[in-house]
Amino acid sequence: MSTESQTRVDDDPEDLPDLQERLERTPRGRALISVVIVVLLGTVLIVNMPDSITKRALLHAAAPVANVVGLDQGWAVYAPSPRKESTYLEARVLERDGTTQTYPVPLQHGLSEYWDYRWQRYADTLLNGPENKPRWAPYAQWVAAQDRAAGHSPTVVTLVNISSVSQPPDAPTPRTPWNEHPFFSIGVGS
Structure with missing residues (x-):
């Protein structure tokens, strides 16, 4: 060698x-x-x-x-006309006994925001535009399955858009009052 x-x-x-x-x-x-x-x-x-x-x-x-x-980012949130409306998705499940269970989209805080952000993006997809209508029923069915797994008896799932508009910096309040708009319901009997 x-x-x-x-x-x-x-x-x-x-x-x-x-x-x-x-x-x-x-x-x-x-x-x-x-x-x-x-x-x-x-x-x-x-x-x-x-x-x-x-x-x-x-x-x-x-x-x-x-x-x-990972460069496929949209920067419209910053300029020239940033989004003014804050929206949240919530599923409300009417149970067989007449009570209602509420399932908001998971919003994490701290470091967990980074790996759970997909839920916020999915909620945005469901809330933005009628072309996403085919996704509403599968999401509602998934929520019903989660509710059943928690030991409940769901009968109807209603998807609700909760929104508020941000005000200009000189406005007396930072945003308009929160509004709730139910936009989809489906029967999910056991």
């Missing part, structure tokens, strides 16, 4: 160059890193362009990269 190969076998794995260092040492590696950076920057620019013919033409190429890397 040669001295060079003996040294490599005996080297501490922590002393060996990692992938980044190996890429940075070669011209091809540096070119690959540059291409990745250009693709990511281009994707960010395309995804954040104002709606136009150019954006629509380029988006089909940028969308897969944006989805994989």
Whole structure:
């Protein structure tokens, strides 16, 4: 065995160059890193362009990269016209005995917000637009199943949109009163 190969076998794995260092040492590696950076920057620019013919033409190429890397964020919440309405979804279950159980969409606080945010996004999907109507019954059925699992006897599930509009900073109150709007009911007899 040669001295060079003996040294490599005996080297501490922590002393060996990692992938980044190996890429940075070669011209091809540096070119690959540059291409990745250009693709990511281009994707960010395309995804954040104002709606136009150019954006629509380029988006089909940028969308897969944006989805994989997590750059597929909508920034309309910040500008030019942020959403003014706060909405919450609540399911109300009428039980066989006449009582009502309430199931709000889980809203977590602290670190758990990061892994439970999907519930808020799902509620937003259910509340925004009539094209989401096919999702209402499956969600109501799921709530009924949760209610049955808790030992109850559900008969009707009603989905309720609870909303309030944020006021301008100089308004006497920060928001309008909360309004409740039942928008879907389904019988779920046992």
